[in-house]
Amino acid sequence: MTEQPLEITAPALIERLRQLHERTRETPLFNPVFQLSIDLSRQLESGEIAIADLAKLIDELEAQSLDTRAQHLRHMLEPESAQARLADAISAPQDFDAFRDFWQQPHMHVVFTAHPTFLLSPDQSEAVVRAASEGAPVPTRNLGDRPAVTLRYEHDRAMAAIENAQDARDRIVGAVLEQAHERWPDRAAELELVPFRFASWVGYDMDGRTDIKWYTSIAFRLAEKVRRLQRYIDSLEAIDPDHAQLEPLRAGLAHAQxxxxxFASDLSDAADLSAAANRLTCDDPDKLLSLAPIIDAIERDAADSSEHALALRTLAAAMRADGLGMGRVHFRVNAKQLHNAIRQRLGDAGDIDLGSRGALTALRELLAEAEPMSANFASLAIESSSAVRQFLVMTQILKHVDADAAIRMLIAECEQPATVLAALYFARLFGIEDKVDVSPLFETETALEHGGRFLDALLAEDEYRAYAKRRGRVAIQTGFSDAGRFVGQVPASLAIERLQGRLAEAMAANHLTGLAACIFNTHGESMGRGAHPSSFADRIEWPLSPWSQRRFARAGIRLEPEASFQGGDGYLPFGSPELALATLTQVLAHTPARTDADVPTDPFYRRTDLSLDFYRAVKDHQHAHLESRTYARAITAFGLGLLNETGSRKSRRQSDLSADRDMSLRQIRAIPHNAILQQLGYPVHVIAGIGSAAQNNIEDIAALMTESARGRQIMRLVRASNALASIKTAAAYGELFNSAYWASRPYRGTEQALGPACEALAEYLIADDRNGVFRRLASRLRVDALKLHRLFELVPDEDPHPERESVRRTIGVLQAVRLTLLQHMFLKVVSVPAFSRANDISRRDVFEMVFTLRIDEALAQLRRAFPTSFPQKDDFSIDEAGDYPRGRGEGYEAIRRDYIDPIEQAHALNLRISTAIANEFGAHG
Incomplete structure (x- = not known):
């Protein structure tokens, strides 16, 4: 026990942790984080401090973590330099044709997705945005409760972010038009500016979920139409309150409302659906399906270079980019859903292997014979196939909501060209082939390994090439969440860039160089999901490397880069019009449109004898972890109980019915998996294997990483992740399940009051495997880390951040406080008096619920076993006399107060610690 009670403040505990770290010089196995947790636990259990004291500490640490997040966002975006970046982009010396080409192409399609990363409350998000914009600190207080993260909440937040992005784009477009009129007054009217497009899949992404009804997607698209029309009207009224085009816009708005x-209500009843559908689909002069005539009229009124005319042309550019919605929409289905749907159309060939040549032949015939069929809302209502239903929804949107804006159809787990042809068949069947971009997702191990052959085969198909030429682009999607989990984040990025290079080759080989290559890189904000944390230049280049960009430039193929900004984490760069402008101007500063095709090849791609071996060795190391029962057991030791609910999509796959002890990592979605690694203190999927891969040729690998721009980028990522990581912390979690620790804790007469509880824990945990699992994992990580640090010594640190040591200490204190709270919960649950089994749940089952942090379930069982309110005799009006029982029942208030409520309070603080740790890492997962 410490000689003096610890002062429960962040500075005092950070200093205490620093002192404890000094002891590792004497005793290498000493664990400072766990020791600090023991010191705090002793004070908590003795009554020297209370849960309320820890809550105040967490207030302080949480505010610090939000400030860390805000300062990192400010460092990445450099909002104070946004206007200068915009001025540089606009004033770059070039002739009119080059100027027009630069500004009439999207430098990025920004997609606002809704993966489960809505970590912060609205108040916390606002505080981070304000601090990032102004450089001011976040206030030290608990900033609002987190609301339930429903699909509608996600959609509202996505739309708010898009509004800020639209405002920022308007500022860019206005400045470009002003410059064009100054430099080329006779030709400026030729410009049709689309420097950015915005899109969302919130409400349209059906991969892995069954809770979105088809009419939900229609309702969201109509809500977006209403929101965008109102913004168009507000803008035009501000420019010219008497403009003639206000009348059709207002009429269209009223119809859309x-x-x-x-469609906002439940339309499962046939009569309700029929009425709603008939009102939407009937001929109505007020129904607005295209903005083309309005855009033409507005641009005719903007013939000069006056401020009024420039404002009108800016509005017309927004209309051209967004259409009758807040942006474009991305539907997403799983390849299996398409396979099930297409088999029903193949007749006798329905059981054919869709990866075979025979399947391609059958699909070619099916496509050739496809005749467009009309469909209505009744078609939608009775359709049972999820994939076909999505095509029918797209058909109705294009027919009755917005006829202009193309729609993306993303296909998850797409590993066969036949899957894309199946999607083309349904698009042709419903007459929307010319308005839908089918985009296969490459993210699984198989897809990344065989993706090059997939693209060669797909682009060799006559039907696909004809379709791509009509659309003007070849679209693919590469994902970093599952890829990073399955093969490691570094190998995933290298595999993805090779796939992108193969796309350039396949397009050139199949005479498609006149088309654009639209590459959607779905990644998240943290270093664990594909967004490089060092700079915005690295963020742009990590998923679409300069090597990949040059492959397309040399082939004469125009790139249309697309990137996702995922959930509440990803919306922060668009949290205000000012931050959105900073973000978009950073994109302009690092756009692939400026790729120099003549730059000499990076040594990383010339020295493939080294780089390929390095890639394979890291991938094999990561794969060994993924397949290891030790790793899986450690990652799932607490189930998903370390994480807040951060999205409307379930964190476990919906088919998961397995017990926690046997949970497979493939049953947990990628983002929660990555988030758990951060919460346990070590991002294995980023760091692990880098040192081991270099060990046999360390000097040559170090020289390559130093000479190569891509190699230095890899090392910046690994260093940033390692700077926040702690193997000691991961090991500390295993000590919670160490029977010997609990048996020894009250040894020699200390903490005698805890004797029975510690004895119960020690006895219960004798056979538990988690202590050994964490020790084995920590040993594996430590050996690999020793090799990594040898590599670090040979490669210069290009991005030193001396403040990271203080961040590590802050994370260490957060982890120690959490370990204290977990010990408190463990001690409380084993001290609960015995109760009878009910619903096949025993007292030991409740122990395990707490040990795996299934706290809501455990509390429900304990409250059932120990009620504090129940019927009284006075509640009844009974004529017959009855003396029994005398007095009133007292219930179990003391048990609630002393055991059940403290568990609930401790877990609530645990989840706030989860938020703070995620902030220090830069994202949830």
Missing amino acids: RSEAD
Whole structure:
């Protein structure tokens, strides 16, 4: 026990942790984080401090973590330099044709997705945005409760971020138009500016979920139409309150509002659906399906270079980019859903292997014979196939909501060209082939390994090439979440860039160089999901490397880069119009449109004898972890109980019915998996294997990493992750399950009051495997880390951050406080008096619920076993006399107060610690 009670403040505990770290010089196995947790636990259990004291400490640490997040966002975006970046982009010396080409192509399609990363409350997000914009600190207080993260909440947040992005784009477009009129007054009217497009899949992504009804997607699209039309009207009224085009816009808004109200309700009843559908689909002069005539009229009124005319042309550019919605929409289905749907169309060949040549032949015939069929809302209502239903929804949107804006169809787990042809068949069947971009997702191990052959085969198909030429682009999607989990984040990035290079080759080989290559890189904000944390230049280049960019430039193929900004984490760069402008101007500063095709090849791609071996060795190391029962057991030791609910999509796959002890990592979705690694203190999927891969040729690998721009980028990522990581912390979690620790804790007469509880824990945990699992994992990580640090010594640190040591200490204190709270919960649950089994749940089952942090379930069982309110005799009006029982029942208030409520309070603080740790890492997962 410490000689003096610890002062429960962040500075005092950070200093205490620093002192404890000094002891590792004497005793290498000493664990400072766990020791600090023991010191705090002794004070908590003795009554020297209370849960309320820890809550105040967490207030302080949480505010610090939000400030860390804000300062990192400010470092990445450099909002104070946004106007200068915009001025540089606009004033770059070039002739009019080059100027027009630069500004009439999207430098990025920004996609606002809704993966489960809505970590912060609205108040916390606002505080981070304000601090990042102004450089001011976040206030030291608990900033609001987190609301339930429903699909509608996600959609509202996505739309708010898009509004800020639209405002920022308007500022860019206005400045470009002003410059063009100054430099080329006779030709400026030729410009049709689309420097950015915005899109979302919130409400349209059906991969891995069954809770979105088809009419939900229609309702969201109508709500977006209403929101965008109102913004167009507000803008035009501000420019010219008497403009003639206000009348059709207002009439279109009123019509859209009526349809929005119709589709916002439950339409499972046939009569309700029929009424809503008939009102939407009937001929109505007020129904607005295209903005083309309005855009033409507005641009005719903007013939000069006056401020009024420039404002009108800026509005017309927004209309051209967004259409009758807040942006474009991305539907997403799983390849299996498409396979099930297409088999029903193949007749006798329905059981064919869709990866075979025979399947391709059958699909070619099916495509050639496809005749467009009309469909209505009744078609939608009775359709049982999820994939076909998505095509029918797209058909109705294009027919009755927005006829102009193309729609993306993303296909998850797409590993066969036949899957894309199946999607083309349904697009042709419903007459929307010319308005839908089918985009296969490459993310699984198999897809990344065989993706090059997939693209060669797909682009060799006559039907696909004809379709791509009609659309003007070849679209693919590469994902970093599952890829980073399955093969490691560094190998995933290298595999993805090779796939992108193969796309350039396949397009050139199949005479498609006149088309654009639209590459959607779905990644998240943290270093664990594909967004490089060092700089915005690294963020742009990590998923679409300069090597990949040059492959397309040399082939004469125009790139349309697309990137996701995922959930509440990803919306922070668009949290205000000012931050959105900073983000978009950073994109302009690092756009692939400026790729120099003549730059000499990076040594990383010339020395493939080294780089390929390095890639394979890291991938094999990561794969060994993924397949290891030790690793899986450690990652799932607490189930998903370390994480807040951060999205409307379930964190476990919906088919998961297995017990926690046997949980497979493939049953947990990628983002929660990555988030758990951060919470346990070590991002294995980023760091592990880098040192081991270099060990046999360390000097040559170090020289390559030093000479190569890509190699230095890899090392910046690994260093940033390692700077926040702690193997000691991961090991400390295993000590919670160490029977010997609990048996020894009250040894020699200390903490005698805890004797029975510690004895119960020691006895219960004798056969538990988790202590050994964490020790084995920590040993593996330590051996690899020793090799990594040898590599670090040979490669210069290009991005030193001396403040990271203080961040590590802050994370260490957060982890120690959490370990204290977990010990408190463990001691409380084993001290609960015995109760009878009910619903096949025993007292030992409740222990395990707490040990795996299934706290809500455990509390429900304990409250059932120990009620504090129940019927009284006075509740009844009974004529017959009855003396029994005398007095009133007292219930179990003391048990609630002393055992059950403290568990609930401790877990609530645990989840706040989860938020703070995620902030220090830069994202949830």
